[in-house]
Amino acid sequence: MNVEKNGPAPEIPEKQSNSFALPVRALLYGLLFCLVYSQLDRFANWFAYELLGFPSGSHLGGAIAFFIADAPKVLILLILITFIVGIIRTYLSPERIRSILSGRGEVIGSILAALVGIPTPFCSCSAIPLFLGFLQSGIPIGVAMAFLISCPVVNEVALALLFGLYGWKIAVLYGLLGMVKAVIGGLVIARIHPERYLEPWVAKLLAEESNNGLDEGYSELSALTWGDRIADGFKAVREILAGVWHYLVGGIALGAAIYGYMPVDFVSEYMGKGAWWNVPVAVLLGVPLYASAVGVIPIIQAFMIKGAALGTTLAFMMSVIGISIPELVMLRKVIKFPLILIFIAIVALGSVVVGYVFNALI
Incomplete structure (x- = not known):
């Protein structure tokens, strides 16, 4: 018996699963970040003054508490806003910006x-x-x-x-x-x-x-799905963190030294x-x-x-x-x-x- 072959089956269920998983993943990350953010100051004080045993008001203890609290705090804020703006940027392009400002x-x-x-x-x-x-x-x-x-x-x-x-x-x-x-x-x-x-x-x-070229990229941007835009948001987070993490650590370390000493x-x-x-x-x-x-x-x-x-x-x-x-x-x-x-x-x-x-x- 001959079996008719019509080519590979469409992967619609997998695409639907991916487009559903990305927003859920983003939401779970957001909830986790909010929970961690709310407890950072308490954890930093416990870490510096109870776990490490530095006396309250000491220079080094204050510097350590500042760094422990601010490093993840700034990192969380940076991740959240970079993700949101990464999605917003999928609606923009240099050509579109020039078009907005022209005339x-x-x-x-x-x-x-x-x-x-x-x-x-x-x-x-x-x-x-x-x-x-x-x-x-x-x-x-x-x-x-x-x-x-x-x-x-x-x-x-x-x-x-x-x-x-x-x-x-x-x-x-x-x-x-x-x-x-x-x-x-x-x-x-x-x-x-x-x-x-x-x-x-x-x-x-x-x-x-x-x-020439003011309208280039318009159709490509408008064709993106919501799942594509969320994926671009995650990509923006990875790229920004790769470029600024040393500024983040260095700035917070210097800030901790200023705070402590x-x-x-x-x-x-x-x-x-x-x-x-x-x-x-x-x-x-x-x-x-x-x-x-x-x-x-x-x-x-x-x-x-x-x-x-x-x-x-x-x-x-x-x-x-x-x-x-x-x-x-x-x-x-x-x-x-x-x-x-x-x-x-x-x-x-x-x-x-x-x-x-x-x-x-x-």
């Missing part, structure tokens, strides 16, 4: 540029190629600069860590002030005729007015609200440095516990993550030195203003 006025364009800078997966260095792509697509330089200011400072990691450590009011105010800084910066740059500061090869590139009087005097010059000095110290928000936030948390003012520490953080030497080197290939100085001045001055606002309100 807008300076004000609306700068506001949109500051907004799309939040979920876009670029640090201050890797945003430069996209910045050049914006210019090539006909997006005004001021709008593109607003994105460049917003992208590293008002990013999802900084907002999530601030939310988890200090509450939603601090995170929202930080995000709003950061976007205001980016929008105003973009509008200021637009008023100084920035085209004259472009390098000749960039000006020639813009003259070609190439808008730096005198309260010293921090209160030089980073408190007492002197008007604390904020600009903090910004000037932060501009030459560079680290991710993951590495900086544990440090500013330790300063705040020791008595530093919130505005001073956040101004320091903004200046650290907002500008980097590699970014400026790459930017110099695109724009001339005077515009780079203006860019640095806007980021630094905006950080000072944000610091004063926080110190005045909180």
Whole structure:
């Protein structure tokens, strides 16, 4: 008897199982993380003062308790927000971002540029190629600069860590002030005729007015299933952790040392609200440095516990993550030195203003 063969059977049940298993897995991880997060402070104190036997108030015991509590706390927050933003990014592409910003006025364009800078997966260095792509697509330089200011400072990691450590009011105010800084910066740059500061090869590139490829990737993104997007969320977590874990450990270790050994009087005097010059000095110290928000936030948390003012520490953080030497080197290939100085001045001055606002309100 002949048996008719119609090819391999469709694997629909397996696909359904996979698409069901991924959301359940994500939900279980989320519940586990919430449970662990709620017990971290208690566990850290038990570990440092009861298990290891350090006396309460000792320098080393305090440093160990800080590290044990904050390392998994920051890690959990980082994983959760990276997973969520990883899913959001499946709806975006560089082409789609350029399409959103193209054809807008300076004000609306700068506001949109500051907004799309939040979920876009670029640090201050890797945003430069996209910045050049914006210019090539006909997006005004001021709008593109607003994105460049917003992208590293008002990013999802900084907002999530601030939310988890200090509450939603601090995170929202930080995000709003950061976007205001980016929008105003973009509008200021637009008023100084920035085209004259472009390098000749960039000006020639813009003259070609190439808008090809703005719609590339749209169909591919829209064809993703919900299971695909969740899988991309898990992939984003793996990739981000691989790139920032050393910043995380290093920042928390330094924060633990500050918490355990730096005198309260010293921090209160030089980073408190007492002197008007604390904020600009903090910004000037932060501009030459560079680290991710993951590495900086544990440090500013330790300063705040020791008595530093919130505005001073956040101004320091903004200046650290907002500008980097590699970014400026790459930017110099695109724009001339005077515009780079203006860019640095806007980021630094905006950080000072944000610091004063926080110190005045909180």
